[in-house]
Amino acid sequence: xxxxxxxxxxxxxxxxxxxxxxxxxxxxxxxxSYYWGWIRQPPGKGLEWIGSMHxxxxxxxxxxxxxxxxxxxxxxxxHLSLKLSPVTAADTAVYYCARQTTFYYCMDVxxxxxxxxVSS
Amino acid sequence: EIVLTQSPGTLSLSPGExxxxxxxxxxxxxxxxxxxYQQKPGQAPRLLIYGASSRATGIPDRFSGSGSGTDFxxxxxxxxxxxxxxxxxxxxxxxxxxxxxxxxxxxx
Numbered sequence: 737x738x739x740x741x742x743x744x745x746x747x748x749x750x751x752x753x754x755x756x757x758x759x760x761x762x763x764x765x766x767x768x769s770y771y772w773g774w775i776r777q778p779p780g781k782g783l784e785w786i787g788s789m790h791x792x793x794x795x796x797x798x799x800x801x802x803x804x805x806x807x808x809x810x811x812x813x814x815h816l817s818l819k820l821s822p823v824t825a826a827d828t829a830v831y832y833c834a835r836q837t838t839f840y841y842c843m844d845v846x847x848x849x850x851x852x853x854v855s856s
Numbered sequence: 857e858i859v860l861t862q863s864p865g866t867l868s869l870s871p872g873e874x875x876x877x878x879x880x881x882x883x884x885x886x887x888x889x890x891x892x893y894q895q896k897p898g899q900a901p902r903l904l905i906y907g908a909s910s911r912a913t914g915i916p917d918r919f920s921g922s923g924s925g926t927d928f929x930x931x932x933x934x935x936x937x938x939x940x941x942x943x944x945x946x947x948x949x950x951x952x953x954x955x956x957x958x959x960x961x962x963x964x
Contacts, residue, residue, distance in 0.1 A: 773953070783893075783901065783944055785953040796951040799857070832900055840907050841948030842891035846900040 738763040740833050740847035748854050753821035758833030758847060759814065766791040766811040771836040773843065774807065774818045776829040784829075788836055789816065823854045858882050860945050860956035868964040875932040877959045879945030884925045889948040892921055892930045895958075896941045904943075905930060935961070 744756035758772070765772060773788035787797040789807045797805050806819040816833055830851050834843035859882040869875055879890070887908035893901040903912040905921035908928055918933040932939055940963050945956040 775955075782958045783895075783946075783955040785955065788953065798952070836953075837906075839888075840891065841889050841953070842903055842906040842946065843893070843901070844903050844906070844912065846902070849900050 738835065738845050740835065740845060742831060742833050742847045742850040744831075744850060744852070746851055746853060748823055748827075748852060749856050750824055750854055751822040753819055754823050754827060754852055754854070756818045756831055756833075756850065756852070758816040758818075760816065760835075761814070764811075765809055765814045765816065768792070769838050771838060771841075772809065772816045773834050773836050774816075775832045775834055775843070776827075777832070777849075778826075778829045786818065786820075786831075790838075825854050828852065828854045857952065858885060858947055858949055858954055860947055860954055862943075862945060862956035862959045864959060865957075866960045866962060868962050869935055870964045871935050871937055873935050875930075875935055875939070875961055877930040877932075877943055877961070879923075879928040879930070879956050881926045881928075881947060885947050885949055887924050887928070890921075890923070890928050891946045893944045893946065894939075894941050895944065901944065932961075937963075 739761045741759045748754045771788040774786040789795045808817045830849040832849045833847045835845040861880045863878045890908040892905040895901040909921045920931045942958045
């Protein structure tokens with residue numbers, strides 16, 4: 737059974753870099769059938785797509801975040817990574833990673849999420 | 857960029873009642889790329905419906921999706937206690953994924 741687990745610092749200072757990792761278990765991140773994405777949810781608010789990446793290198797970012805986001809895939813360790821820089825308090829959120837199918841382009845498997853607070 | 861507008865913002869219903877949730881796109885979209893998710897407090901979203909009308913694995917048949925063009929609907933035929941949650945629609949197009957703002961279904 738495929739599982740996704742987000743990890744990273746729970747507290748990041750303003751103007752610094754938020755770095756998160758999503759570990760995929762029970763399946764290969766190098767499957768051609770899926771994209772792997774990041775989605776976030778500020779406290780009390782809705783879902784915001786951050787970006788998605790295929791193991792082949794195709795990468796798509798939310799235009800509103802594009803200038804600050806970098807995603808990468810480590811196929812040898814089955815990891816997906818997210819870097820967001822520089823951060824502000826508005827980046828405080830629960831960050832989820834999710835698997836996205838390449839036909840229907842929906843998010844069919846989600847991690848449990850990790851909370852990141854931006855504060856000095 | 858397509859904007860998804862969900863209505864109503866909050867739906868107050870009793871268990872056993874029918875829930876009808878709307879998702880309207882700012883321009884015509886492909887139903888193939890329209891999905892619905894359920895999110896309960898403190899949990900990650902869960903895929904309910906993909907391709908506008910296909911239920912995801914393990915989703916009860918009281919959940920159904922319909923629609924085309926700019927108007928899509930999620931229907932819960934008879935609300936069970938565990939169905940009170942927030943529901944989001946989501947669309948993919950032009951290499952962008954977009955979510956609606958959500959509809960909260962609360963116990964009346």
